[in-house]
Amino acid sequence: MTSLLTTWFPNVMSRLPEFFSSMVQTLVMVGVSGVISFLLALVIGVGLIISRRDGIRRNGLVFTVLDKLIDLFRSIPFIILAAALVPVTRLLMGTAIGPKGAIFPLVVGITPFFSRQIESALAGLDPGYVEAAESMGMTTWQIIWHVYLREGIPSIIRVTTITIVSLVGETATVGIVGGGGLGDFAIRLGYQRSMNDVTIATIIVLVIFIALIELFGRLLAEVVEH
């Protein structure tokens, strides 16, 4: 078994510790930036939903600002955004390379997409639930908590799964600007030094990652839905 792997993946097998630490780095980057951008996206997504035209706290200014900011950031390809953010990243995190340097651009890159996903998940809720909650005399916070976030859980899980999958892709992209992780590993060795087995091993690991994320997301959504 080991000899077979050594035959097929010589460059990976000779760098196993680095390969494993790349995996861990990718997981850390996805985990940390995922959690931060999830929280930001919830705030922004809820902000969009309640401030829009038929929202419970209609506010044209707040809606327009959030809406245009999202459009602005989403129109910049991620690799360019990550490069453009290097000075800010260095200022904020003290470094622009490695997993530590990757988290800030990942958050900036994924949060607009995530916010749109959350917005559309919440927009899909039956407006009748919100109207019923209003007719009970609930406050805005109660409606956000008891209706939007609570009743939106199955949809929020679904869009989070989609977003995490995109985020895994973006962690590979930050590898190009020195972000570390599997992307960095594959680009530095597989691409720049033509070690095809490294590229293929990376692909296999990423496919497994994503399959697991999808599976977990689907199971979770099924469990919470009635």
Add this chain to the structure above:
Amino acid sequence: MSTGRRDDYHVMQSTREGGNVSERTPAVRMEHLTKTYHSDDDEDKTALADIDLTVETGDIFGIIGLSGAGKSTLVRCINGLEDYDSGSVKVRGREVKDLSPAELRDLRRRTGMIFQHFNLMPSRTVADNVGLPLRGGGRDRASRRARVAELLELVGLTELADHYPAELSGGQQQRVAIARALANEPDILLSDEATSALDPTTTRSILQLLRDLHDQLGITVVMITHEMSVIRQICNRVAVIDQGVIVEQGRVFDVFADPKAQLTKSFVATTSNLDKVRDLMAADSPLVALHPGQILMRMSYVSKEVSEALVSTISRRYNLDVNIIFGDIDVVEGAPLGGLVVRMGGDAENIRQAMEYLRSRNIGIEVLKS
């Protein structure tokens, strides 16, 4: 209306007393209520125009109209889910537009609302749905649970407490919604087409439940519907709305017995099969064929003071053969409403006298064929 001045007096008085609602303050009073929807591209659409309407405490007030007539908007002005441009909406004597956000929430807690599609929260059990309005109301968990149990018993769903809405029938879901609407002991219940998604049998049982709750709890009910049979079954007063304008309002019995507006007439006709006789006559049906000396006549109950056995009285007293072809009589507000189509045969003078007698008993007479 003769009570108008008295109502005004009480509204003024209760306002002066700092919103202390006396028993005779109308539950809801709308005056010159007008609302227009503004849209960017289209021309403005008038949803409500100069609405005047008074719902007295203890009424079961029906608002009927075709879809798009503005009745949903109208009922939402009562609990502030819709705002209005001009005119006045006073609930328990207080102008809805002038309420602070906190006061508006308080009004909503004291005003339950149920909906056509129930609007139960799918992720919560029946008990949690019913307990939802109790949250943040200063009750502890045990007291909330006790109240939920009480409410579920009231609507007869105790054994379904731990089920999810998706597992319930439409009628059961509406019962849950009613329990939820009553959680904070409201004195007004708004019903927005609450039976429109239900089959006729379930509709009857939900209406019966609303009637029972009204009798038991003394709750004022404002219900909007497009079905005149709903109005007939439980309301005591009715307003007919057409394109944002109230075309007719009054006591249900009076409106049914003698509808004035064309729309009201067509609504009333939907609840009765007496008009079928005209189709039969047009088709020369043997059912309505007459022998010489016979007449075909429609008798309508138009007054509440009818309680005698009229058919047997006239057939005995005037020696007539009275043959009932059609009948459609319902009890509305405790009095018979509707009518009969009969074929009468006998001496012409006796028929004339019988008709005279019926008129004197406040029966509407219409000779269809002679």
